Amino acid sequence: MKKCVVAMAQLTLLTLLATLGAPPAWAGPPDDPPALRAAVDSAVWPGDIVRAADQYLRACPDAADAAEVQAVRQRAGDAWRLVNRNDVRLYRSAFTPNEAAGETLHDIRLAALGDRNAAVRLAHASRASDGAQGTQRYVGWLQLAASLGDENASYELALHFRRTAQPILAARYEARAMALGYEPANGLDNVRK
Numbered sequence: 322m323k324k325c326v327v328a329m330a331q332l333t334l335l336t337l338l339a340t341l342g343a344p345p346a347w348a349g350p351p352d353d354p355p356a357l358r359a360a361v362d363s364a365v366w367p368g369d370i371v372r373a374a375d376q377y378l379r380a381c382p383d384a385a386d387a388a389e390v391q392a393v394r395q396r397a398g399d400a401w402r403l404v405n406r407n408d409v410r411l412y413r414s415a416f417t418p419n420e421a422a423g424e425t426l427h428d429i430r431l432a433a434l435g436d437r438n439a440a441v442r443l444a445h446a447s448r449a450s451d452g453a454q455g456t457q458r459y460v461g462w463l464q465l466a467a468s469l470g471d472e473n474a475s476y477e478l479a480l481h482f483r484r485t486a487q488p489i490l491a492a493r494y495e496a497r498a499m500a501l502g503y504e505p506a507n508g509l510d511n512v513r514k
Contacts, residue, residue, distance in 0.1 A: 354381050361390055365426070366416045367401035367433045370394070393434065400435040403468045411461030415443075432462070437469035444474070467494065472501035 357380055360373040374394035378387060404411055416429055425446060431439035444462035447455050460481065466474035475498035482491035 354384065357381070358386070358390070361393060365429050365433050366413055367397045367404055370397035370433060371401055396434040400433055400465075400469075403435075403465060406468065409461065409464045409468055410457065411465050415447075415458050415461060432465065435469055437466040437471040437474065440466035440469065441471060441474050444477075467497060470501055472498045472503035475501060476503045476505075 354377070357373065357377040361370065361377050364370040364373050371394055374390050374397065377384075377390050378394070381387065384390075403409055416433060425443070428436075428439040428442050428446075432443055440462045444459050444466065447458035447462060449455070450458070460478065463474045463478045463481070467478055475494045479491045479493075479495035479498060482488070482494060
């Protein structure tokens with residue numbers, strides 16, 4: 322326990338660096354609490370967050386921030402289960418912050434923790450990308466947001482699938498949007514004539 326408490330100042334610095342996307346300036350042995358906590362705070366793939374949190378909680382079960390790490394682990398675990406479903410076409414490469422900087426990296430981390438608004442922002446950023454990969458990630462991020470309960474993302478997917486001549490998927494996401502509470506504007510339909 323003493324190792325965990327003494328390292329809190331280093332942990333704060335490592336957490337700040339991790340949120341900025343910087344590699345840790347100091348890394349200790351694999352069972353070192355600050356290094357383990359930095360791994361929790363810097364991971365962006367939900368499965369990696371879960372594994373890092375498990376390692377940290379095994380090494381420091383009585384740490385002052387154990388409840389916080391457990392909450393992060395729970396959120397990442399929920400997102401990981403969704404990402405592994407067949408109806409969410411989002412892969413590990415979408416969570417890779419290779420060129421992501423600042424706000425995008427922050428949104429990737431938030432989406433890995435189950436933030437549906439971050440997933441929608443990432444979908445819209447992906448749509449702006451050229452090519453099939455941008456469209457695939459756009460759909461994947463919206464599917465994650467819809468699975469997290471975002472009715473607007475569900476309806477946006479319905480419109481996308483309608484435009485791409487996939488009526489079964491369009492109907493599925495439109496029904497999900499309505500079940501989540503989406504209400505289309507009165508007097509307007511979603512198809513231009």
